[in-house]
Amino acid sequence: MTNAIDWQLATVTAVRDETPTVRTFTLGLPGWDGHRAGQHLDLRLTAEDGYSVERSYSIASEPERSGEVDITVERIPGGEVSAFLHEVVVPGDRLELRGPIGGYFVWEAALGGPLLLVAGGSGVVPLMAMARHRARSSAASLATAANGAAGTPARLLLSSRGPEEIIYRAELDTLASAGDGFAVVHTLTRQQPPGWTGYARRIDEAMLADVLEPLGASVRAYACGPTALVETVANGLVRLGLPPDRIRTERFGPTGT
């Protein structure tokens, strides 16, 4: 039938802090066959005595980058894998993984837009791959199109606790200032910097309506984050008139009950 997704060895080539509790690992993968924005990989850690654990991590980097992928990991207190990655792993280490995995929570430039991306905390990771992919493909079409066609219109609504906890903050600012049709809307739920005029509450239907408005109801929506956020977003968008099959969801993070 289909080829197996084999385990392979990656070499950690760079480690970068995104926030005080979130870190990006660049994984050199000579044998990587490429991925689609939104897919994830499975990481396997194995101890000397054979004890091993697996966890999934979304691929943060865009498919256009070859030979390496980024994953961005939030450190969970007491977390078996995330704490190990934060405390122990340094450049030069090797990690075992397989992928890419997942064929539904994906966006490709060819699918078109407009695109509405909604994330809470580390749920932004797979959406970042989409935003990066979108930027790369809009740059490519700008370079070839004589009329200077802009990229797929897209907006990212990102919920973070405070300003220090915004993942990819600087890069998101850069993407949003490129003038190619990408906008970022932040909501800061717990702590706002002085003079903050943006949203300061959890995502709700009114906020979704505001953010959706410039894009219209023909969007493709992708929501990722903790379950409560994803439920609010998916159900809210349905009430705002989006067809359910235009809303794709992925959940990770705290589950409550």
Added chain:
Amino acid sequence: MGERFVTRGFVGRRDAAPDAAGLSPDERRRRTPPGQYLTPDFPVLSAGPTPRTPLDRWSLRIEGLVGQPAQWTWDEFLALPSRDYVVDISCVTKWTHLDMRWKGVSLDTLLEGVELDQRAAFVVATCDGGYTTNLPLADVLNNQAFVAYEYDGRPLQPEHGGPARLVVPARYFWKSAKWIRGLRIQDRDEPGFWESLGYHNRGDQWLEERYSGD
């Protein structure tokens, strides 16, 4: 990979004490399929919005290669003989939850009054929202599967598949279709939603059949 790779510096969390439910580390290990970790939580996973069908418009239907299709309204379904189940559940996203308590109706009970065609060999579960999953009949008969409507003593919540979901404990949890509305009996296998998107056709967690080709 031929020789086993060892991750530098990885020891792992080896819980030495019994857990909150009093299970010893040994028993927990024995009941944890490869690559899974135990959680006391009930994480939610679905590919899109949560459908909500009012109970007065809900029905469960068995169709396909059967003598006569069978159908139950919500009240009729609740009136069927039900059972309490305590089962271990494993999700392909890596969590395993031991001793999950459900109430529901065995597929054997549902199929009791239905005459199966000789060619009947597979079942496709169909759901509100368009989700589907496929299973050989041999994997769901003889008390291997049930349609649950209560979890932990309470009505099954919509995000967990309520009002009713299929539960097939011996397979990864995506086979336990949420928001189930029908069982279509077929002579040939037909990959469902995740089975068409790179996930394993059978999904036995003890054989770690996560992705096609595993």
